Amino acid sequence: MDELPIVIIGAGPQGLAAAAHLAERDVEVVVLERGEEPAAAVSEWGHVRLFSAWPELTDTAARRLLEPTGWSAPTSGYPTGAEWVNDYLAPLAGVLGERVKYATTVTGISRQGRDKVVDGGRKSQPFTVHAVDQDGNEARLRARAVIDASGTWGIPNPAGGDGFPALGEARAHASISYRIPDDVSDFAGSHVVVVGAGHSATHAVLRLSELARRSPGTQVTWLLRRGSATNVFDGGLGDELPERAALGSRARKMIDEGLVNLVTGFRVAEFRQDGETLTVIAEDGHEVAGVAHVFALTGFRPDTEMLRELRIDLDPALDAVAGIAAEIDPNIHSCGSVGATGARELAQPEQGFFIVGVKAYGRAPTFLAMTGYEQVRSVAAHLAGDHEAAARNELALPDTGVCGGSGDFDDNAGSCCAAPAPSVMQIGRRPVTVG
Structure with missing residues (x-):
């Protein structure tokens, strides 16, 4: 051989x-x-x-x-x-x-x-x-x-919160993308949803938030499965990869400016077609309606x-x-x-x-x-x-500065990299916690 x-x-x-x-x-x-x-x-x-x-x-x-x-x-x-x-x-x-x-x-x-x-x-x-x-x-x-x-x-992961495609996800394929968008100008003036908490989702949110800044009437909703938004903003000064830390910081700034609605604890269960738009429904019944397009960036x-x-x-x-x-x-x-x-x-x-x-x-x-x-x-x-x-070990990795783990998956508990406490807003039929 x-x-x-x-x-x-x-x-x-x-x-x-x-x-x-x-x-x-x-x-x-x-x-x-x-x-x-x-x-x-x-x-x-x-x-x-x-x-x-x-x-x-x-x-x-x-x-x-x-x-x-x-x-x-x-x-x-x-x-x-x-x-x-x-x-x-x-x-x-x-x-x-x-x-x-x-x-x-x-x-x-x-x-x-x-x-x-x-x-x-x-x-x-x-x-x-x-x-x-x-x-x-x-x-x-x-x-x-x-x-x-x-x-x-x-093989991108589906939007469904349990690892399988949500109800209606396959039928709604024309309105769901699984890659980071490049030119987002076609979404000007419409409601766009991003599902996911990683760097791909953050990239997409930043592109869409700039569109929202340029084009009034554009609505960006960011859906997280976790109960806390802490990990989304990474480790800040604790992250030895400065551009990664800056990615989270820029996303937080867009949220603070009101260009992005961040919704936590939202696990997608169904996509329902309502004419030319979608309604995204969570496992607990919360709804996000009037959605023109979804970017499912869940890994x-x-x-x-x-x-x-x-x-x-x-x-x-x-x-x-x-x-x-x-x-x-x-x-x-x-x-x-x-x-x-x-x-x-x-x-x-x-x-x-x-x-x-x-x-x-x-x-x-x-x-x-x-x-x-x-x-x-x-x-x-x-x-x-x-x-x-x-x-031999010839690698010296930078500190992530990120407190990982799913200990806060079902709640809004903080961690060693905790961000300020979330506020509350209303989406659909029930109140939703927002980071």
């Missing part, structure tokens, strides 16, 4: 970084990318500015591979997704050259001649990567190891269908790699930063198979690019036989 390549699924930031580390160690590698260009998923949110600065967005081995070409690493500023692709990820893919295969969708991974049930001789057999190209042509690639860096972008979840014939260990709550789940669980994660995660923590029962990047985090929302780069550095070292390097 040593003569076979290592197959990497996904030519995004972590997939390309893994390829750079393996190429630097003279290990044969093949990267399979579903899109027709590198980092195709990042390009889809190219209009969004990252809250990580340039030095945190490039990988060490990738820089060493690029610098002989005359490329210089950006040293300051906060790029948009498009700038990240154009100024770093696309040049990196170019240097990797024919190692990267585009328009190739992986449909399954298995052990050659053995399904998930078979024990006999399992570890001695290579992996078989099942793939199909854009014309429907099937292919089988044998690999000595596989790194799944395919991300979670393809993403990993696609594990292609892994069904492998023996993998995922956390039952997070769908994250079990070995790192305790470090990243938003139910218990509090102020401070998550620990570094490398080959040891990411190891699967299926020897030689690793899930890295945001997909390793499953549904947990705490992933940073620099965490993923440390993951692939360690995994690449392990697969190349450099176990000393694989065991």
Whole structure:
């Protein structure tokens, strides 16, 4: 099997970084990318500015591979997704050259001649990567190891508060979006709802609030499932990523100015079509009516269908790699930063198979690019036989300053990053608490 390549699924930031580390160690590698260009998923949110600065967005081995070409690493500023692709990820893919295969969708991974049930001789057999190209042509690639860096972008969570689509959500698909908007001018003068409490939702709220400032009559309602808005505003001065702290601060300013109605404790149960508008109904009966469009930005979840014939260990709550789940669980994660995660923590029962990047985090929302780069550095070292390097921790994460956890999910209790007490407003039939 040593003569076979290592197959990497996904030519995004972590997939390309893994390829750079393996190429630097003279290990044969093949990267399979579903899109027709590198980092195709990042390009889809190219209009969004990252809250990580340039030095945190490039990988060490990738820089060493690029610098002989005359490329210089950006040293300051906060790029948009498009700038990240154009100024770093696309040049990196170019240097990797024919190692990267585009328009190739992986449909399954298995052990050659053995399904998930078979024990006999399992570890001695290579992996078989099942793939199909854009014309429907099937292919089988044998690999000595596989790194799944395919991300979670393809499966956004629904708006429904219980993890499934709300009643009427599928029927109302024309009025519901699951991505951060770019041009929001078409919503001028209408009522727009954002569902979600993460950074994607915050980005959307900020874009829409600027529209509300420019276009009187535009109404923006922000629905949170939690009983408290504390985490939305992040850790302020306790956050060592200043742009992330500023994101929450800007959102709070828009709320204080009356450009956004923030509603807490609202778990979507139903979308009801009322002529040309929607009524959004919560589990407890509260209603938000006259809605022209909804942005459901409630996070993403990993696609594990292609892994069904492998023996993998995922956390039952997070769908994250079990070995790192305790470090990243938003139910218990509090102020401070998550620990570094490398080959040891990411190891699967299926020897030689690793899930890295945001997909390793499953549904947990705490992933940073620099965490993923440390993951692939360690995994690449392990697969190349450099176990000393694989065991090293070369990552220093910034403090999040965020008090996570779902202890306040059902109430308005404060926390170590508590914001001022909420006020009360009336929406629909019943009073709703607003942060």
